[in-house]
Amino acid sequence: MPTMRKCVRQHCRLTLLNSHAVISMAVNYEYCFNQELYAAVKIFLSTLKVGRTYTLWLCLFISLTLLGCRYPKNIELDMSSIEGGTLYIGVTENPPWIIRQDQQPRGLEADLLNAFADTLNATVEWQWGSENELLQALKHHQLDIVAGGLTSNTRISQLAAATRPFYTTQHTLGFKAEETQTQRASPPPLQQSDVALPRLNTVYQTIEELGATPVISANPERTQGWVAGPTWWLKAHGFTVTSHTLAKEKHVMALPKGENALMLALQRHLHQSGSLETHLQRLEAAQ
DSSP: OOOOOEEEEEEEEEEEEOSSOEEEEEEEEEEEEOHHHHHHHHHHHHTOOOOHHHHHHHHHHHHHHHTTOOOOTTTTOOSTTTTTSEEEEEEOOBTTTBEEETTEEESHHHHHHHHHHHHTTOEEEEEEOOHHHHHHHHHTTSOSEEESSOBOOHHHHHHSEEOOOOEEEEEEEEEEOOTTSOTTOOOOOSTTOEEEEOSSOSOHHHHHHTTOEEEEOSOGGGOSEEEEEEHHHHHHTTOEEEEEEEEEEEEOOEEOTTOHHHHHHHHHHHTTSOOHHHHHHHHHHHO
8 A cells, every 4th residue: 555655854964074074065855755765765875885075976966956856746646536537638729739620639649648548448528728728727737638739848847747758840941843843853052042931930040040041931831942841741741851950849748747647657658659750741741
């Protein structure tokens, strides 16, 4: 039976003695963990051999690692409240990650989360909203998961716990030959060439730094020539992907802070989900 967990404020003072000096370091930390782990840490610290350099570096490591660390509050809770029950998932429209269709989401993350719910024999209740609305609801434990093409950033970490990145989008340059040319025609030099890209983008300045001219396009997928976009988007629209990496985005989902059991289960599922790049290409090509 799981032991009761507790939050402990522990003051650990390590005193090192040698013939020349006395070095004392106090490490204050607040950390939540179970009683067995706490006892093991105490035994470990009490049995350390006194060695000036070794122990000093150990103290520095402990202080840097544990200061301000907050471990999920319900590490020992099981999934019984969710398995066979309901998952409350907040989604915001962001194709092809989440696509809105007759109030029911589809898209890459909707597919991943439906499959995850199946592994728990749980039903899903979807809630639509803006990213800010959903993260605020998540903060107050009104939702279990939030998805919608979220990328790891400071705002998410302030309001919620993010999964480990389950996919990294690489923004790069693609090329499509003019219709009068063969598809194998070599692209023109990038410098001083126009590069089409959508109005909402994160690579405008990077393209300028490469010596090219970024051109905002309402329909970049129809471009003949250079275009910037995610690799899966370029492949879905028939562009030849080049080696010019412009930016990377790490995709995550968000959960309430402290939901450790759910976090572990979801991360395990996400990282066993096969080729997401191919799935994204199919979804983009179908739109």
